[in-house]
Structure formats: structure tokens, C-alpha cells
Amino acid sequence: MKESLSQAYSNSPRRQKLQIIGSVFMAIVIAAVMLILYLVVSARAVSMGRQLQQAKDQIDLLVYQGVNYRNQIAQQSRFDVMEEKAKELGFRAPYPGEVFYVPVPGYKQGPETHVEIQQDTQTAVINVNLLEYHQSLIDWVGEQMNNILRPFEGL
Amino acid sequence: MNEKNTYNWRFITMAVLFSLFGLAIIAQMVRIQLTVNGGDLPSSSLLGQWETAASRRGLILDRNGHLLAGNQTVYAVDVNFSDFSQPGEIEEVKMLADLAIEVFGINNQYLLDFLQREPRPLTKNITVERFASQEDLLKYLALVEDYYAGIPRELVDGESTEEFVISLEEKVEVIDCSHLIRVSCTPHLIRSYPEKKLASNIIGFVMRDTKQGQLGIEEKYDSTLFGNDRTLWALWDPHKADQAPDPDNGANIVLTIDSVFQADVENILDKTIKKTGAVAGTVIVMNPQNGEILAMASSPRADINQYWSEEYLDIINNHENVFNYAIRSYEPGSVVKVLTMAAALDAGVVEPNTEFIDEGQIEIGGVTIKNWNEKAWGPQNMTSCLQNSLNVCLAWVATELESERFYNYFQDFGFGQMTGIELSGESPGLVKSYWSPDYTRSELGTNAFGQGIEITPIQMVKAISAIANNGEMVAPRIIHSIVDDGYRYTPPKTVVGHPITAETARTLTDMLQESLQNESSLALVPGYSLAGKTGTAEIYVPGQGYKSTATNTSFVGWGPVDDPQFLVYVWISKPSASIWGSEIAAPVFKKVVEKLVIHLGIPPDAVRVALEE
Numbered sequence: 001m002k003e004s005l006s007q008a009y010s011n012s013p014r015r016q017k018l019q020i021i022g023s024v025f026m027a028i029v030i031a032a033v034m035l036i037l038y039l040v041v042s043a044r045a046v047s048m049g050r051q052l053q054q055a056k057d058q059i060d061l062l063v064y065q066g067v068n069y070r071n072q073i074a075q076q077s078r079f080d081v082m083e084e085k086a087k088e089l090g091f092r093a094p095y096p097g098e099v100f101y102v103p104v105p106g107y108k109q110g111p112e113t114h115v116e117i118q119q120d121t122q123t124a125v126i127n128v129n130l131l132e133y134h135q136s137l138i139d140w141v142g143e144q145m146n147n148i149l150r151p152f153e154g155l
Numbered sequence: 156m157n158e159k160n161t162y163n164w165r166f167i168t169m170a171v172l173f174s175l176f177g178l179a180i181i182a183q184m185v186r187i188q189l190t191v192n193g194g195d196l197p198s199s200s201l202l203g204q205w206e207t208a209a210s211r212r213g214l215i216l217d218r219n220g221h222l223l224a225g226n227q228t229v230y231a232v233d234v235n236f237s238d239f240s241q242p243g244e245i246e247e248v249k250m251l252a253d254l255a256i257e258v259f260g261i262n263n264q265y266l267l268d269f270l271q272r273e274p275r276p277l278t279k280n281i282t283v284e285r286f287a288s289q290e291d292l293l294k295y296l297a298l299v300e301d302y303y304a305g306i307p308r309e310l311v312d313g314e315s316t317e318e319f320v321i322s323l324e325e326k327v328e329v330i331d332c333s334h335l336i337r338v339s340c341t342p343h344l345i346r347s348y349p350e351k352k353l354a355s356n357i358i359g360f361v362m363r364d365t366k367q368g369q370l371g372i373e374e375k376y377d378s379t380l381f382g383n384d385r386t387l388w389a390l391w392d393p394h395k396a397d398q399a400p401d402p403d404n405g406a407n408i409v410l411t412i413d414s415v416f417q418a419d420v421e422n423i424l425d426k427t428i429k430k431t432g433a434v435a436g437t438v439i440v441m442n443p444q445n446g447e448i449l450a451m452a453s454s455p456r457a458d459i460n461q462y463w464s465e466e467y468l469d470i471i472n473n474h475e476n477v478f479n480y481a482i483r484s485y486e487p488g489s490v491v492k493v494l495t496m497a498a499a500l501d502a503g504v505v506e507p508n509t510e511f512i513d514e515g516q517i518e519i520g521g522v523t524i525k526n527w528n529e530k531a532w533g534p535q536n537m538t539s540c541l542q543n544s545l546n547v548c549l550a551w552v553a554t555e556l557e558s559e560r561f562y563n564y565f566q567d568f569g570f571g572q573m574t575g576i577e578l579s580g581e582s583p584g585l586v587k588s589y590w591s592p593d594y595t596r597s598e599l600g601t602n603a604f605g606q607g608i609e610i611t612p613i614q615m616v617k618a619i620s621a622i623a624n625n626g627e628m629v630a631p632r633i634i635h636s637i638v639d640d641g642y643r644y645t646p647p648k649t650v651v652g653h654p655i656t657a658e659t660a661r662t663l664t665d666m667l668q669e670s671l672q673n674e675s676s677l678a679l680v681p682g683y684s685l686a687g688k689t690g691t692a693e694i695y696v697p698g699q700g701y702k703s704t705a706t707n708t709s710f711v712g713w714g715p716v717d718d719p720q721f722l723v724y725v726w727i728s729k730p731s732a733s734i735w736g737s738e739i740a741a742p743v744f745k746k747v748v749e750k751l752v753i754h755l756g757i758p759p760d761a762v763r764v765a766l767e768e
Contacts, residue, residue, distance in 0.1 A: 067228055095753075
């Protein structure tokens with residue numbers, strides 16, 4: 001009696017069609033979700049790529065500007081320009097007899113001229129090895145699933 | 156049954172709707188691929204573009220970080236001469252060409268012919284200027300925009316009446332021409348020398364077209380300084396943005412020279428050449444203890460920003476190695492007597508008090524050698540031989556040494572070999588081998604006082620460093636450090652030999668100090684103990700022999716003698732005011748040392764000793 005009721009329920013034409021429709025809808029929904037996720041990841045990758053391209057253009061621009069600034073500073077501090085300014089301010093080069101040497105206790109002149117350089121160069125690093133560039137959607141879904149399931153590991 | 160049909164219709168309707176939706180998507184994809192413009196999608200112009208990373212050539216700095224060679228942004232200016240047909244457009248193109256000729260001063264005949272002829276369709280982009288400066292480009296753009304805005308120009312005899320001045324900000328900002336349809340400007344970097352002529356003989360220059368270093372440091376260290384402008388096909392695809400080229404900047408080079416002191420020395424040299432009517436000259440200042448060149452002035456010099464100028468043609472083409480006289484060989488004359496005496500003292504064939512009767516002439520190898528005044532000086536010792544610069548005495552000293560030992564010493568002093576200084580175009584000089592077939596014994600006598608051999612000033616500086624530095628000969632160097640990507644390489648001091656003993660060096664230094672004081676030389680600087688020697692060499696003229704009216708005057712000196720901090724070599728070529736080294740080169744030494752002691756903070760001997768105590 002129980003089996004016949006169950007069989008009657010599932011064999012009902014309406015129920016059969018609903019199951020088919022339900023399966024199709026489920027497949028469409030899953031496909032849509034997957035597509036949306038893929039689009040979101042792709043859009044992020046494209047956006048990052050564009051930002052990277054723009055950043056590189058900006059770097060080039062800054063290089064040109066930096067070169068120009070340095071050039072202008074060098075032009076303004078040229079030896080003949082500085083000498084002219086010093087003369088205008090009333091300075092002149094000393095003669096040997098005009099120089100006085102005073103001993104400073106504890107001071108010792110270094111043997112070499114020290115050239116200052118930055119030992120630990122701070123370089124602006126742009127990470128181009130982003131996962132979005134080479135991670136497939138399946139990998140991404142797997143990673144997300146792992147992230148979700150991680151708290152339950154070991155239970 | 157009705158209910159079943161109703162369901163069927165609903166299912167069919169749903170299926171049709173979904174199918175239509177799917178078909179619409181597929182149709183859209185097909186449409187995009189098959190549309191007329193769709194064929195352009197895979198075309199290279201839409202996939203990417205050639206991109207060049209802005210790589211800069213390494214800087215050249217003095218020892219205090221003052222910029223001697225840097226970079227500067229210039230622009231390649233292109234005008235688009237294609238895609239026009241209407242009369243107005245033809246007029247527009249002609250105006251762009253005329254303005255380019257006026258502003259950029261185009262004088263290339265081929266380009267002028269092209270720009271001045273009637274514009275022809277199908278002509279593509281033309282580069283009207285490859286190295287437009289910030290000022291010129293802004294002026295050009297301003298005139299172009301005035302033309303588009305319909306603002307008339309005021310011209311007098313075809314020349315603009317307006318003075319174009321740009322602000323400091325405008326000199327620095329990178330110019331963007333993208334708002335103009337027919338004009339484009341692409342920035343790129345070229346070499347710039349803010350100090351113009353200062354130390355130009357050391358630096359060399361970079362060819363604009365080939366970007367290759369020529370002469371000096373620029374040539375010698377071309378591959379180190381070179382900033383590799385990496386040009387790659389950069390894809391528009393943002394997924395491949397990481398493939399865009401990164402800049403590859405050249406290494407920076409720090410020189411041992413001090414630009415302020417270099418300027419002082421150049422100033423002294425230039426004034427001397429002008430005052431004495433000389434044609435050229437050089438002054439080298441080196442620290443004999445470590446070989447660092449503190450200044451290396453040479454005259455004439457060129458403004459290396461304008462290396463193509465006719466004014467500098469001979470210097471830039473380096474005819475007869477004139478770009479830097481410090482590394483050019485010449486017959487130095489009596490300054491070589493110092494080294495002849497060093498060899499003889501070291502070999503033990505003479506002592507400071509060895510007596511020599513000067514009879515005014517000596518015959519060696521069939522050639523009679525006379526003194527500079529062609530007189531006999533009578534009884535002399537070795538110190539007075541040097542003090543009076545007696546050719547006869549030094550020729551005799553050389554014969555006491557004999558050829559083999561004499562030339563072996565000269566070889567040990569580095570004559571006939573390049574010093575290895577980091578400058579392109581160094582001459583090795585010329586010293587004959589005593590076993591060569593064309594060698595005659597008379598050359599032993601003439602070589603002893605600096606005639607018949609060719610030596611560069613930098614070789615002399617290196618050789619004399621052995622005397623100034625207690626027998627230890629150091630290699631001269633002009634590179635202080637090379638700095639690349641945060642790492643620094645500093646070449647070490649290089650001792651290249653001990654041609655004489657420390658005792659010989661001290662003895663000779665004492666002799667030269669004494670002779671300089673006895674001579675009341677114009678080289679003496681009050682308060683400082685100095686050793687040195689003048690040199691006057693007649694110049695050989697082919698077909699006429701040695702002419703006493705044209706001389707090379709030289710002076711070599713160092714101090715303080717008990718702790719030498721500087722070694723100065725002076726060469727003034729063909730002065731007309733006087734032919735003597737003691738009157739032309741010695742005062743230059745004095746002026747240089749007066750500047751140097753202040754610059755290096757070297758107190759007079761009495762003060763220094765008191766301070767040390």
C-alpha cells in the first residue's frame with residue numbers, strides 16, 4: 001500500500017514534468033551562478049590589468065618628470081651660476097694666508113670621502129603575479145570551498 | 156485532458172522563451188565575429204602597441220655628488236599628413252609644416268623639400284623633429300592652438316615678434332599632445348651636461364642618434380652607463396599587462412674629481428693659456444698616496460651639449476688626440492731628468508754629492524749634447540745638476556747607467572705602456588727599445604733629459620708618484636665608485652710597482668726640495684715644503700728639426716714632502732710670452748697649490764706640525 005502510493009505519486013504526469021523542469025531550472029541556475037562568478041573574476045582581472053598598465057604609464061611619466069627636475073636643479077646649481085650668486089652676495093675665494101686652522105679635540109678627519117648611498121633600496125613593487133591572471137574558475141571555486149570548509153576540518 | 160494541455164503549453168512556452176534567449180546570445184556572439192569591423196579584431200593595431208620603457212643612462216657625478224652628466228626629456232614630434240582632401244585641410248597641413256620649419260629651425264634639405272611642397276594624400280606621419288626641447292615644443296603647440304583658434308600672428312619679415320618664455324613648472328611637466336589630431340609628441344631621454352665645458356675632457360659625450368658614448372668616461376664605460384630602452388610589443392590584453400617592458404637604468408659613476416676644484420684649475424689653466432699665448436695645456440692633480448685624480452683640466456675644451464658645433468670640430472674629432480691633453484703623448488723635456496736621476500741613485504751609480512765637471516757639451520753616440528744655454532757650468536753635484544737643469548750632466552748620468560739599466564728603469568716607471576686610467580683614447584707614448592735596429596746610442600743621452608721619447612702627462616704623474624710616495628708607484632684612477640641598483644663598487648687603490656727604493660725616493664725628494672728653494676722658483680708656496688722640477692722641451696718640426704722658438708713647458712711638483720697629499724703636473728704647449736717652463740708652468744703649479752691647500756684643508760707645515768703635536 002505504501003509502495004503503491006509512492007509509485008502513484010511519482011508516476012503522476014504532473015509530478016514527472018515538475019521534476020524535469022526542476023532539474024532544468026537547477027542546471028540553469030547553477031550555470032548562471034558559475035557564469036556570474038566567472039564574469040566577476042574576469043572583470044576583476046581586467047580591472048587589475050588596466051590599473052597595472054596605467055601604473056606603468058604613470059611610472060614612465062614620473063621618470064620623465066624626475067629627470068626634468070634633476071636637470072633643472074643641476075642647471076640652477078651650476079658652478080658658474082653659484083659662483084656668480086656668491087659674488088653678488090659679496091663672497092670671494094680665500095687666499096692661503098687668510099685661513100686659520102683651529103685644533104678641535106677629538107675630531108679626526110676621515111681618510112676617504114664617503115659616498116652616501118641607500119643600502120636598502122626601497123623599490124616600489126607591483127605584484128603582477130596575481131591569481132586572477134592564471135587561476136581557472138574551477139580552481140577558484142575549489143579554493144573558496146576550501147576556505148569555507150577550513151573551520152570544520154578535524155571535526 | 157484540458158489540464159494536461161494547459162501544462163504542455165506552459166512547458167512549450169517556457170522552452171521557446173529559454174531557447175530564444177540562448178539563441179539571442181549565440182546570435183550576438185556570431186554577429187560580433189562576423190560583422191564588417193569584426194575582421195579588425197585580430198589585427199595587430201588593436202591587440203597592442205610597441206612600448207618603450209623610459210630607461211635612463213647612468214649619471215656621472217663628482218666625488219661630492221654634484222651632477223656632471225645627467226639626462227633630459229625631449230620629444231619626437233610627428234605631424235600626420237594623411238587623410239585630407241578638403242581645401243581647408245590642405246591649408247591646415249601646410250600651416251603645421253610651416254610652423255614646424257620656423258620653430259624647430261629645420262635645415263635638413265630633404266625634410267625641407269618635403270614640408271614645403273604641396274601636401275599629397277597618402278603621405279603618412281612625418282617626424283619633423285626628433286629632439287624637440289620642452290621650450291620649442293610648447294612654443295610649437297601654442298602656435299598650432301592659436302592657428303586652430305583663429306588668432307592671427309604678428310610677423311615681421313616672416314619672423315614671430317613674440318618672445319616665448321616658459322615657467323619652471325612648464326620646464327618640468329611632461330607635455331601631452333594627445334588632444335591634437337594631426338600632431339603627436341613622444342617623450343624620450345637624451346644626455347645632458349649641465350656644467351657644459353666643465354670636465355668635458357674627462358666625461359666625453361654621447362651621440363644623439365646612436366646613443367653611443369664617445370671619448371672619456373662615456374666611451375670607456377658605455378656599457379655600464381647604458382640605459383637599455385627596452386622596446387617590446389605590449390599587448391592591450393590586460394591579462395598580459397605584466398609583459399610590458401620595465402626600465403633598465405644604467406649604473407651611476409662617481410668620479411674622484413671635485414667639480415669646484417676642477418673649475419678652479421680649469422680657470423687657472425684657461426687664464427694662463429690666454430695670457431701666455433699658448434695653444435693648449437693640461438693640469439693634473441693627483442693624491443700620490445692612493446692615485447685618486449682630484450682634478451684633470453685640459454684646454455681647449457668643448458661644450459659637449461653642442462658637440463656637433465663647428466666651433467668644436469677639431470676637439471670632438473680628436474685630431475691628434477687633442478680631446479684630453481692629459482692622456483696625449485709629447486716630448487716632455489727636463490721633467491724626465493727627475494726619473495733619470497731616480498734610476499741612477501737607485502742603481503747606485505751616483506750619489507747626491509757625486510761631483511761632475513760640466514764642460515758645456517758631451518758626445519754620445521756621435522752626437523754632441525749641449526746645455527740649454529749652450530754654456531759650461533763647471534763643477535757640479537747631482538743636486539745642482541737638477542737645479543740648473545743641465546742636459547750634459549744628466550746625459551752623463553745616463554751613460555753611467557748604460558742603456559739596459561736605463562731603459563729597464565723607464566719600463567718599470569711605466570713608460571711606453573698605458574696607465575690604465577679609466578679614460579678612452581689614452582696614448583701609450585713611445586719609448587724605443589735599446590735592442591731595436593733603429594736605436595742609436597745617442598738616444599740614451601737625449602732620452603735622459605726628455606728628448607726623443609713621448610710620454611703622456613698621466614704617465615709622468617704615475618711615475619713621479621713612486622718618488623713622492625716612498626718608492627710605491629700607484630695607478631692613477633678617476634673612478635671613485637660605480638653605483639648600480641643600490642650596490643656600490645669602489646675600485647681599490649692599486650700599487651703597480653716599486654721601481655725605486657724608499658730611500659732613493661726620500662733622497663731625491665730632498666734634492667728636488669733643495670733645488671727648488673735654491674732656485675727661488677716661481678712654484679714655491681710660502682709655508683709649504685714642496686719638491687719639483689721644471690721642464691722645457693723644444694718641439695720637433697718635421698724637416699726642420701728641433702725649434703727653440705716653440706716649446707712645451709712643464710712642471711711637476713708635490714707636497715708636503717714629509718706627508719705628500721698632492722702631486723701636480725702642468726704642461727703648457729707653445730707659449731709665446733716665454734719659452735721657459737720656469738716662467739710659464741711653475742707659476743701655474745703655485746696657483747693650483749694655493750687653491751688646493753685651502754680646498755683640501757692642508758695647513759702650512761709649521762701649523763700642521765704644531766697641530767699634530
